[in-house]
Amino acid sequence: MSTFLAFLGVSAVVIVTPGPDTAVTIRNTLLGGRAAGLSTALGVAVGQTIWAVATSAGIVALLVASEPLFTAVKYAGAAFLVFLGLQALREAIRPSAWPAAERPGRGQARRLGRRAAFAQGVVSDLGNPKMAVFFASLLPQFVPAEGATFGALLLLGIVFAVMTLLWLALYAAAIAKAGDVLHRPTIRRSIEAVAGTVLVGLGIRIAADQR
Template structure:
């Protein structure tokens, strides 16, 4: 891989990473309710998921996944269902005036977000989106030497994961800076409703997408 092709890869990756999606929405929401640590652990979970997809792509496992319609659809619908579930629970908590938070969002409150839950949500959100596998399978070989070098494919995938981690961490830092304002009761409800609606919409879109 030449320096020019690597720079081209970085440019394409940056455009994709900067486009908001479920990982971005989840990072912002978890930063709001878990502080900077919650957001950054969510970002780390997302980056871990991307690293796993990169390894699977390098090993040729993603090609098998893409070729298997039942497995692909199972992952797609499971990931979509998870986002829809988080979105519905967030909307319910946003519009409920009294009572405890739902089990799915009990740890997402002004008291803080469990680090384990933040990381897990980021990981599941990413691994539950098989479109990333399709994207990696189509993008990475274009920049790898001969299109089949394990080392080059994996390293490119890790670069993509690292760039994503930096970008989402930046989101977390910005949201954390204004967290005190955003966590005010009325503002928090509005943000919860907006992010819940976005997660729900993204889950429905993933479920309806065709390859």
């Protein structure tokens, strides 16, 4: 039990530390409201579950050991974050026009549906090679050597994914609740500028990271 509690503690620290998944969730909530934010959070959790399955099956170890594959995932994930960041910066500089009779929140919600938000959450997480390294190094530390089975590793990975889902869902709910304020043109453009800069910066950092 003490080992599991230690795992929960380490996981909580990692999860609450802002990163690419957090940035994507925040921006998608601004674009599509609470539904898009929750869908993004669910997509991130699904991505982490996939990493957990791959780690338990030994696939992640092969990925980390293969320089070409690891590099390909790294650059693909970095390019995706930079792409989202540039979209945000474009909105900050030249915001899309909304029909006069509609609130900004509604106009934006139609531009980013739940499926697109979910897909972005999955791709954001799977495109982050640090998750592969993290899962491969973290999970085995909290499973006894004699009990390092597929099921034991997978269970820890799923627990981590569920914790992430709950945390990002809280983010989405808080941002959606403040939607009327955050969707004011000046504030929204400022947030887009910050989010875009952060996403581009994260993408560049991932691409330049030497593991």
